Amino acid sequence: xxxxxxxxxxxxxxxxxxxxxxxxxxxxxxxxxxxxxxxxxxxxxxxxxxxxxxxxxxxxxxxxxxxxxxxxxxxxxxxxxxxxxxxxxxxxxxxxxxxxxxxxxxxxxxxxxxxxxxxxxxxxxxxxxxxxxxxxxxxxxxxxxxxxxxxxxxxxxxxxxxxxxxxxxxxxxxxxxxxxxxxxxxxxxxxxxxxxxxxxxxxxxxxxxxxxxxxxxxxxxxxxxxxxxxxxxxxxxxxxxxxxxxxxxxxxxxxxxxxxxxxxxxxxxxxxxxxxxxxxxxxxxxxxxxxxxxxxxxxxxxxxxxxxxxxxxxxxxxxxxxxxxxxxxxxxxxxxxxxxxxxxxxxxxxxxxxx
Amino acid sequence: xxxxxxxxxxxxxxxxxxxxxxxxxxxxxxxxxxxxxxxxxxxxxxxxxxxxxxxxxxxxxxxxxxxxxxxxxxxxxxxxxxxxxxxxxxxxxxxxxxxxxxxxxxxxxxxxxxxxxxxxxxxxxxxxxxxxxxxxxxxxxxxxxxxxxxxxxxxxxxxxxxxxxxxxxxxxxxxxxxxxxxxxxxxxxxxxxxxxxxxxxxxxxxxxxxxxxxxxxxxxxxxxxxxxxxxxxxxxxxxxxxxxxxxxxxxxxxxxxxxxxxxxxxxxxxxxxxxxxxxxxxxxxxxxxxxxxxxxxxxxxxxxxxxxxxxxxxxxxxxxxxxxxxxxxxxxxxxxxxxxxxxxxxxxxxxxxxxxxxxxxxxxxxxxxxxxx
Amino acid sequence: xxxxxxxxxxxxxxxxxxxxxxxxxxxxxxxxxxxxxxxxxxxxxxxxxxxxxxxxxxxxxxxxxxxxxxxxxxxxxxxxxxxxxxxxxxxxxxxxxxxxxxxxxxxxxxxxxxxxxxxxxxxxxxxxxxxxxxx
Numbered sequence: 001x002x003x004x005x006x007x008x009x010x011x012x013x014x015x016x017x018x019x020x021x022x023x024x025x026x027x028x029x030x031x032x033x034x035x036x037x038x039x040x041x042x043x044x045x046x047x048x049x050x051x052x053x054x055x056x057x058x059x060x061x062x063x064x065x066x067x068x069x070x071x072x073x074x075x076x077x078x079x080x081x082x083x084x085x086x087x088x089x090x091x092x093x094x095x096x097x098x099x100x101x102x103x104x105x106x107x108x109x110x111x112x113x114x115x116x117x118x119x120x121x122x123x124x125x126x127x128x129x130x131x132x133x134x135x136x137x138x139x140x141x142x143x144x145x146x147x148x149x150x151x152x153x154x155x156x157x158x159x160x161x162x163x164x165x166x167x168x169x170x171x172x173x174x175x176x177x178x179x180x181x182x183x184x185x186x187x188x189x190x191x192x193x194x195x196x197x198x199x200x201x202x203x204x205x206x207x208x209x210x211x212x213x214x215x216x217x218x219x220x221x222x223x224x225x226x227x228x229x230x231x232x233x234x235x236x237x238x239x240x241x242x243x244x245x246x247x248x249x250x251x252x253x254x255x256x257x258x259x260x261x262x263x264x265x266x267x268x269x270x271x272x273x274x275x276x277x278x279x280x281x282x283x284x285x286x287x288x289x290x291x292x293x294x295x296x297x298x299x300x301x302x303x304x305x306x307x308x309x310x311x312x313x314x315x316x317x318x319x320x321x322x323x324x325x326x327x328x329x330x331x332x333x334x335x336x337x338x339x340x341x342x343x344x345x346x347x348x349x350x351x352x353x354x355x
Numbered sequence: 356x357x358x359x360x361x362x363x364x365x366x367x368x369x370x371x372x373x374x375x376x377x378x379x380x381x382x383x384x385x386x387x388x389x390x391x392x393x394x395x396x397x398x399x400x401x402x403x404x405x406x407x408x409x410x411x412x413x414x415x416x417x418x419x420x421x422x423x424x425x426x427x428x429x430x431x432x433x434x435x436x437x438x439x440x441x442x443x444x445x446x447x448x449x450x451x452x453x454x455x456x457x458x459x460x461x462x463x464x465x466x467x468x469x470x471x472x473x474x475x476x477x478x479x480x481x482x483x484x485x486x487x488x489x490x491x492x493x494x495x496x497x498x499x500x501x502x503x504x505x506x507x508x509x510x511x512x513x514x515x516x517x518x519x520x521x522x523x524x525x526x527x528x529x530x531x532x533x534x535x536x537x538x539x540x541x542x543x544x545x546x547x548x549x550x551x552x553x554x555x556x557x558x559x560x561x562x563x564x565x566x567x568x569x570x571x572x573x574x575x576x577x578x579x580x581x582x583x584x585x586x587x588x589x590x591x592x593x594x595x596x597x598x599x600x601x602x603x604x605x606x607x608x609x610x611x612x613x614x615x616x617x618x619x620x621x622x623x624x625x626x627x628x629x630x631x632x633x634x635x636x637x638x639x640x641x642x643x644x645x646x647x648x649x650x651x652x653x654x655x656x657x658x659x660x661x662x663x664x665x666x667x668x669x670x671x672x673x674x675x676x677x678x679x680x681x682x683x684x685x686x687x688x689x690x691x692x693x694x695x696x697x698x699x700x701x702x703x704x705x706x707x708x709x710x711x712x713x714x715x716x717x718x719x720x721x722x723x724x725x726x727x728x
Numbered sequence: 729x730x731x732x733x734x735x736x737x738x739x740x741x742x743x744x745x746x747x748x749x750x751x752x753x754x755x756x757x758x759x760x761x762x763x764x765x766x767x768x769x770x771x772x773x774x775x776x777x778x779x780x781x782x783x784x785x786x787x788x789x790x791x792x793x794x795x796x797x798x799x800x801x802x803x804x805x806x807x808x809x810x811x812x813x814x815x816x817x818x819x820x821x822x823x824x825x826x827x828x829x830x831x832x833x834x835x836x837x838x839x840x841x842x843x844x845x846x847x848x849x850x851x852x853x854x855x856x857x858x859x860x861x862x863x
Contacts, residue, residue: 050787058692061686061690064688067688068599068688069638069689072638173795174791175796220795220796276795277853278852294569295793295811296569296693296828297691298692299692320639321692322639322693325639562813564827566828568812568813574814575814
């Protein structure tokens with residue numbers, strides 16, 4: 001067997017199609033200039049309590065596997081981000097059980113709020129476990145922002161439902177017509193504007209958000225009501241990437257100066273909204289869908305992400321089980337994210353057909 | 356492509372008929388365009404398969420570990436014994452229906468039957484040859500081989516290379532088929548009494564609560580009982596759980612430095628448990644091994660890549676527990692998502708075992724032996 | 729006398745016809761509306777089951793993986809279904825899901841719950857072209 005050549009690594013092709021377990025110098029040599037680093041991005045575990053100490057085994061195992069695989073990374077990721085929806089119904093047992101599984105992670109963990117974590121107690125227990133709902137931090141010259149982008153209209157949140165439990169149940173159903181669109185909200189947008197005012201226009205910015213900060217499909221809340229306003233706040237910056245969860249599938253897009261990349265769930269995959277005949281959908285056109293999942297293999301269509309920041313733009317390596325791993329890298333040529341293998345329509349494979 | 360085979364002496368598993376259709380329940384055997392079947396090539400391949408001289412001690416041939424009287428394995432050995440009774444880390448897979456496999460070896464590191472034949476000759480715990488030269492010396496000088504290679508390939512002397520040798524072996528292997536079992540007669544042949552009621556109940560478990568069919572594939576008009584894919588079902592890797600990260604990292608560094616995968620996995624027990632990861636370096640191949648066929652499975656105990664499960668009942672228990680031998684054991688982190696506790700009753704488990712014994716092609720175990728070269 | 733009776737019978741039939749008795753598959757707009765409502769009620773019941781943890785034993789519901797019954801592709805059945813090992817009908821795959829991810833008890837094909845589930849699935853997929861056998 002030949003040692004993996006640097007060329008193969010850069011193409012993301014070949015047997016070792018991920019930046020895992022490789023000497024770090026291979027990565028550094030590729031990108032002159034600013035320092036590149038990587039972090040692991042795990043999202044949407046949906047830990048679900050059945051009764052007592054019994055949790056849905058499938059979701060437990062998905063999160064455990066992602067955590068175990070991050071231990072295999074060499075070099076170690078700089079930090080780990082959890083992208084939201086740790087719990088299914090936001091209960092203390094679920095959040096505790098999820099936190100317990102995540103406690104095996106090695107390194108600093110940053111947490112992003114998801115709607116399944118929020119709507120039972122409006123994030124009160126989450127705050128105790130993990131800290132503020134929205135915040136920012138800097139790392140190696142990159143400005144990171146974490147938004148709580150799953151808020152909704154006050155009326156729905158405070159006045160519509162008789163109990164917190166029911167409020168959580170209503171928001172938990174993806175296709176529930178009683179749901180309400182996600183948003184960042186005026187208060188947080190004001191905070192964001194102030195936060196970004198202190199950041200130079202040349203500094204790369206990465207925004208973590210659970211909802212897509214785009215308007216993709218309202219029916220399943222693949223939607224952020226004030227996406228335009230938030231995008232406007234990000235417009236002045238040279239390199240912006242939004243990393244979002246919630247959709248449980250591979251999506252990526254470029255809008256102006258902003259790259260958008262979604263995260264897989266560790267729990268289960270969702271259909272592409274184009275599979276629903278009765279709704280109007282704007283799936284990001286660039287997206288090459290992930291392979292269809294075989295429901296027999298519970299981990300099929302689930303996974304986690306290794307995010308590499310090279311020269312301020314984001315490359316995402318998707319680790320998908322029983323499925324084909326994917327690599328969505330920022331292409332300086334096209335100025336947006338593209339799949340390293342399948343972007344060309346001539347290279348698509350049958351399992352990527354969703355209908 | 357139809358072909359006639361005049362097979363001299365075979366186990367019952369090999370189909371011998373001028374009608375040349377595959378046994379009931381099997382699809383057409385894929386034949387590569389550059390290695391068409393002929394009767395003489397198959398005979399030559401069988402002779403090579405049985406030749407003990409292709410080992411450093413003159414005591415080991417392919418048939419040593421792939422014995423036609425034992426379902427083309429070396430049952431009941433846990434792991435195979437090569438020269439000087441040296442043992443490797445893995446249980447000999449059967450050659451039965453290997454013609455349908457998309458990759459060979461438990462970790463799929465070989466893409467074809469022709470390629471697979473190259474490797475055991477050189478493995479220090481199998482045939483132990485330093486290179487293929489001793490084989491070529493024999494086939495280029497032994498009068499019977501000289502005649503045969505000339506007749507089959509039109510080649511002689513230095514023109515006879517390992518390509519011809521492995522093509523002949525592969526040709527023979529493509530006739531080693533198992534089908535036409537009681538299950539096939541019942542399921543595809545419409546014979547309602549071909550399987551016992553217990554076996555029939557077992558089949559329902561197989562495609563139902565047992566969840567076997569998704570990997571051990573049965574289709575509408577054929578059943579290969581393998582999906583040709585790799586899964587971690589919790590055998591072997593459970594023992595090295597604490598060491599996986601370290602072993603995986605060390606192995607990949609060694610591989611990048613040029614270590615031979617074939618040797619590494621067969622000589623080091625812990626490395627062997629990495630499974631297909633040793634070939635692809637991908638996380639989801641950690642501890643994953645190829646789904647074998649279940650045909651003639653009753654004849655080829657013990658089971659799994661390390662031969663650690665002695666009986667079909669033990670195998671069923673392992674799956675029923677959700678990928679652990681003992682229900683109290685910790686499931687490994689990299690377990691395939693298809694494996695989960697099954698909650699089968701005692702009767703269901705027994706019926707499943709009875710069903711699997713109905714996959715033995717009939718008549719069973721022909722004790723006739725191949726002729727010596 | 730028989731002929732008289734026949735004539736009388738024939739006259740009777742003619743009279744009956746002219747009096748407006750329905751024959752064969754004759755139905756009115758009111759019938760259609762009523763039957764459509766009955767179907768919708770069953771489909772609505774299917775929707776309730778689609779989001780009901782009562783189908784399984786672990787709290788999971790169909791809608792978790794199949795929002796609005798997406799990715800069920802009822803228009804492609806019967807078709808070869810890998811998980812069942814044969815060409816199968818939609819209801820058999822529904823049962824596979826009830827048994828496996830939901831860890832519940834499979835339903836009879838004629839069970840009103842199964843009919844309701846199928847009604848809902850097909851309704852959400854209305855308009856899709858039939859494509860039996862399509863993977």
